[in-house]
Amino acid sequence: MRILGIETSCDETSAAIVDDGVHLVSQVTATQMAVHAQFGGVVPEVASRRHVVDITRVVEQTLADAEVTFAHLDAIAVTCGPGLLGSLLVGVSAAKGYAISTGKPLIGVHHIAGHVAAATLTTQNQAGVQPPFLCLVVSGGHTELLTVDESFTFTRLGGTRDDAAGEAYDKVARLLGLAYPGGPKVDQLAAEGDPAAFNFPRAYLDDEGFDFSFSGLKSAVNNELTKRRNRREAYEVRDVCASFQQAVIDVLVEKTRRAIAHTGMSRIVCAGGVAANRGLRQALGSLGQELGVDVVFPPLEFCTDNAAMIASAAYYRALHGKFSPLSLNAYAQLPLTAWQSW
Amino acid sequence: MAMDTATDTLGVGVGSSDGMLASGVVQRVPRGHSRLLQPSIAFAMESSGTGMQDLERIGIGVGPGSYTGVRMAVATGKAMAQALSVAVVPIPTVDAIAECAYLAMGEAQLGSRILVMLNARRSRAYGALYEIGRGQGGEGSSGAGGSGEAGPPRRLEEIAVRRVDDWLRQLSGSRAAEDVPQALRGAAAGFGPTVIVHDFSIPLPSLDQTTQPAAVLNWRTLSGLLPEALVRLTASGHYPTLTGDAIHPLEPMYVLPVEAEANLGVTEGGRSQ
Ligand SMILES: [Zn+2]
Numbered sequence: 001m002r003i004l005g006i007e008t009s010c011d012e013t014s015a016a017i018v019d020d021g022v023h024l025v026s027q028v029t030a031t032q033m034a035v036h037a038q039f040g041g042v043v044p045e046v047a048s049r050r051h052v053v054d055i056t057r058v059v060e061q062t063l064a065d066a067e068v069t070f071a072h073l074d075a076i077a078v079t080c081g082p083g084l085l086g087s088l089l090v091g092v093s094a095a096k097g098y099a100i101s102t103g104k105p106l107i108g109v110h111h112i113a114g115h116v117a118a119a120t121l122t123t124q125n126q127a128g129v130q131p132p133f134l135c136l137v138v139s140g141g142h143t144e145l146l147t148v149d150e151s152f153t154f155t156r157l158g159g160t161r162d163d164a165a166g167e168a169y170d171k172v173a174r175l176l177g178l179a180y181p182g183g184p185k186v187d188q189l190a191a192e193g194d195p196a197a198f199n200f201p202r203a204y205l206d207d208e209g210f211d212f213s214f215s216g217l218k219s220a221v222n223n224e225l226t227k228r229r230n231r232r233e234a235y236e237v238r239d240v241c242a243s244f245q246q247a248v249i250d251v252l253v254e255k256t257r258r259a260i261a262h263t264g265m266s267r268i269v270c271a272g273g274v275a276a277n278r279g280l281r282q283a284l285g286s287l288g289q290e291l292g293v294d295v296v297f298p299p300l301e302f303c304t305d306n307a308a309m310i311a312s313a314a315y316y317r318a319l320h321g322k323f324s325p326l327s328l329n330a331y332a333q334l335p336l337t338a339w340q341s342w
Numbered sequence: 343m344a345m346d347t348a349t350d351t352l353g354v355g356v357g358s359s360d361g362m363l364a365s366g367v368v369q370r371v372p373r374g375h376s377r378l379l380q381p382s383i384a385f386a387m388e389s390s391g392t393g394m395q396d397l398e399r400i401g402i403g404v405g406p407g408s409y410t411g412v413r414m415a416v417a418t419g420k421a422m423a424q425a426l427s428v429a430v431v432p433i434p435t436v437d438a439i440a441e442c443a444y445l446a447m448g449e450a451q452l453g454s455r456i457l458v459m460l461n462a463r464r465s466r467a468y469g470a471l472y473e474i475g476r477g478q479g480g481e482g483s484s485g486a487g488g489s490g491e492a493g494p495p496r497r498l499e500e501i502a503v504r505r506v507d508d509w510l511r512q513l514s515g516s517r518a519a520e521d522v523p524q525a526l527r528g529a530a531a532g533f534g535p536t537v538i539v540h541d542f543s544i545p546l547p548s549l550d551q552t553t554q555p556a557a558v559l560n561w562r563t564l565s566g567l568l569p570e571a572l573v574r575l576t577a578s579g580h581y582p583t584l585t586g587d588a589i590h591p592l593e594p595m596y597v598l599p600v601e602a603e604a605n606l607g608v609t610e611g612g613r614s615q
Contacts, residue, residue, distance in 0.1 A: 043602040045409060049593065052413050056420045057590040070425050086410050089376055093414045096380040097421030101394050326380040 001074045001318060004098070005311025006059070008091030009083025009111050010141070011036055011047045013054040014307035015062040017073070021315030022122050024308050026065035027301075030054040033181070040180045041170070048086035055094045062307075070102045075323070077314030080108035081331030081339070083141070088330035096326055107314040108324040110339040111305075112137055112144055113154065117313035118302035119269040129296050134265040136256050138280070139272030139305075140166035140183070143252075145210045145259050146336070152316035156336055157259055158210025165248055166274045168214035172221050172244050176237050186241045187277045193242030198224060200247040202254075210255050210262075217247055249283045256284065260291055267294040275303045343392070344572035345383065345419060346403025347375045348412035348435040348594070349460065349541055349561060354382045355569030356390040359398065361577035365390035366569025370562075375414050383418075386569075397422075399429040399583065401576030405594040406468040406501060407435050407460055412594040423589050430584040431576045432592060436460065440472045440495040441571035442564040443539045451492040453556035455536040457513065460561075462503050467540070468597055469509055470501045494578075503597045506546065513538075513555070539564060 002025070007014040016027035032050050036042045063069060078095035081088060092108070099106040115137045122128040131148040143160040163171065166183055173182020178189075200220050203213040221244055228235050256268060270284055275297050288295035302309055317323070322342065345354045352369040367382040369375075387394065402419035405412035412435070423430045436458045443456050454474050459467035475493030504512075513536050535556035540546060546558065575581065584592060599607075 038606060039602050043600060045600045046602065048409070048413060049596070049600070052417055052420075052593050053591060055417060056424045059421075060424065060590070086413070089410060090413055090417045092376070093379070093417035094421040097418035098425050100380050100384060101422040101425040103394070326384060327377040329377050 001315060002068070002072060003075045003077050003107070003311040003314050003318070004059070004062070004073050005109070005307040005309075005314060006055075006076070006078040006091045006095050007114065007305055007307040007310045008051045008055065008087050009079045009081070010087060010305055011042045011050075012305045013051050013058050014305065015059045016307035016311050017062055017066045017068065018121070018308050018311035018315065021117070021312045022120055022128050024121055024123065025068075026062050027306060027308050028058045028061040028065065029306060030058050037180050040174070042084070044084045044086050047084060048090060051087055051090035055090060059094070059098070070098065070104070073102070073104055075105045075107055075314060075318055076102070077107040077109050077311050079111050079114060079310050080324075080328055081111065081334030083111055083332065085330060085332040088332070092328060092330045096328060100326060105318070105323040106326065106328060107317050107322070108328045108339075108342070109310045109313045109317070110334060110336055112142055112336055113313040113339070114309035115139065115142070115271040116146070116148055116154070116269065117152075117316070118271050118298040118306070118309035119296055121298065121302050121308055121312055123299050126299050129267065129269065132265065133267040133269050133296070134256070134259055134263055135269045135271060136252065136284075137272045138165045138252065138270065138274035140164060140170065140274075142272060143212045143214070144336075145255055147263050147265060151320070154336055154340060157262070158212065158255070160212040160214060162213050162215035163218060165212070165214060165252065166272070168218050168248065169274070171218045172241075175222055175225055176240060183274070184276070186245060187279060189238040189241040190245040190279055191242075193236060193238030193240070195242040195246035197236070197239035198243035200224075200243055202247055202250050204251060204254060210259055212251060212255065214248065217244065245279050249279055252280065253283045253287050257287060257291070260293060265293070267296065269296045269298070271298055271303060273304045276300050343383065343387065343397055344401025344403075344431075344433065344569075344576040345379065345415045346433070346435055346438055346568060346572055347379055347415040348403050348405040348407025349565070351561070351565035351568055352378055352382060353403070353565070353568030353572055354379070354386045355573040356386045356392050357573035357577065359577050361574040363570040363573045364392070366573075368566050368568060370565065375411055379414050379418055394426060397426055397428050399431050399576060401431045401433050401572050402592075403435045403438055403572065404432045404592070405435050406462070406503070406597040409594070409596065416592065416594050420589055420592055430589050430592060431581050432584070433572060433575045433581055434470075434501055434595060436468065436470050436501055437497060438568060438571045438575055439539055439561060439564070440470070440497070441575055442567040443537055443559065444474060444492075444495050445567045445571060446559075446564050447537070453535045453537040456495050457509065457536050457538045459506065459509055459538065459540040459542070461540075461542050462598065465506055466503050467506050467509055468501065468503050471498045471512070472496060473498055501595065501597065506542075510546075
């Protein structure tokens with residue numbers, strides 16, 4: 001089954017063709033990173049305007065690279081939420097335009113389901129994995145812990161109650177005056193700093209649950225910096241980065257450890273843009289060794305937002321005959337469970 | 343087939359290349375455009391017995407209007423044209439609204455000009471001024487003052503965003519607004535009264551006495567004509583016909599810049615000085 005996937009939930013206009021959920025045939029992504037960098041963050045209206053201009057060209061190039069036409073496709077898939085509403089609507093509108101004019105079935109895909117499905121994609125260098133597995137999704141917009149069973153059905157264990165992990169990274173980067181997008185820079189500096197220099201709080205919340213909270217951590221960093229600046233005390237930026245990162249990682253790893261114990265899963269997938277974080281990779285790798293579980297990181301190209309993961313997730317929907325009507329909408333907020341029940 | 347989602351009215355029309363409407367759908371469901379556009383297209387196509395392969399061109403309302411709204415028709419229309427390898431005809435939404443007013447007035451033609459104003463927030467309106475042609479004059483003909491039959495509205499200027507006060511003042515020749523093109527100032531004296539079409543939900547600021555509009559119509563009362571107006575304008579040959587790669591760059595007519603971009607411009611200007 002050959003599916004065209006479209007992803008426009010934030011600031012990347014991406015299209016991809018994926019065969020049978022695992023084989024990437026072609027993918028084209030127009031990134032707006034440089035455009036938004038001058039604003040110090042993603043400006044939703046600017047993102048939406050760019051998506052409109054880029055969408056058909058990106059799809060055209062994706063088809064050309066795969067040497068196929070619309071007639072060769074079996075379905076059109078698109079991210080329908082969660083994300084920036086204006087951005088999502090461009091992708092959803094275009095996807096419905098393709099579906100209605102070609103008669104191909106439409107599949108609305110949950111963005112997080114896409115990040116999870118990224119682990120099943122196979123590239124030249126890395127074979128995809130098949131469920132069941134435990135999945136930790138960490139990105140600029142999301143921090144979710146969930147399980148995926150053989151039929152690709154999700155069970156959500158927990159998620160962030162406020163800021164996503166990636167969001168906390170970007171906010172701390174801004175506090176430190178690092179240019180947008182600052183998350184990767186914090187990771188870079190953290191590698192050279194002392195993770196014990198500052199004792200930032202770890203919000204484990206209640207002992208039983210799997211929810212996260214990172215806004216308190218961000219505030220603690222802010223308070224510490226303000227205090228030092230007021231007293232004119234010097235501090236090492238890299239030590240702040242390292243200590244902050246350690247606090248984030250400790251929480252992510254501890255919750256993952258508990259989730260493994262709770263579910264008995266023998267494989268963890270870490271997906272989403274923050275899966276590129278070196279500190280997190282090391283920590284989860286150690287956890288895997290300690291507990292004897294398999295730790296999988298999808299190839300980096302499928303960790304950041306991309307359309308291949310959307311086409312992949314759509315495949316499992318198609319297998320269950322779950323197609324979307326032409327009245328498919330876009331949703332800034334969309335609980336995974338709500339989407340799953342469609 | 344033609345569509346517009348730039349205002350609170352969603353309009354889809356299917357018709358023939360002579361501008362005759364075969365089937366039209368109008369929806370005024372608040373926040374409903376994103377759900378209803380494509381089902382409305384499917385319904386209009388099926389009702390008129392038109393297959394996707396029968397389409398020769400797709401008219402797309404490009405605004406100005408609600409940013410989020412107008413992008414739905416533009417993204418959908420571009421994708422359809424690409425998949426079907428047919429031409430796209432971009433239609434300014436304000437032109438379609440002027441056409442609706444013209445169609446509504448029919449033989450009566452209450453005025454000789456039409457002013458369209460769409461709420462652009464902060465007491466501003468997107469809009470344009472049109473004259474109802476006398477005899478089908480070409481671009482060169484002034485079209486004014488003749489006594490022939492009424493012809494379709496002809497836009498007298500670029501679509502712009504101005505303060506509502508300024509739009510209205512423009513109609514009275516005596517007190518022309520600063521930013522109104524010279525050619526248009528005082529033009530009112532030579533014309534008959536103007537029909538104003540707007541989509542403001544609040545009453546318009548008191549119309550200047552010297553403005554004396556022939557009628558003030560809310561867009562709501564005319565929007566049922568949107569499918570027909572769109573089909574007529576798509577068939578009119580007055581707009582560009584985009585095919586192949588020329589479809590990609592098509593974007594809505596925003597008129598207003600994004601605030602963040604405007605602010606950035608100001609900051610950069612300040613720094614450079
Ligand atoms: Zn994402």
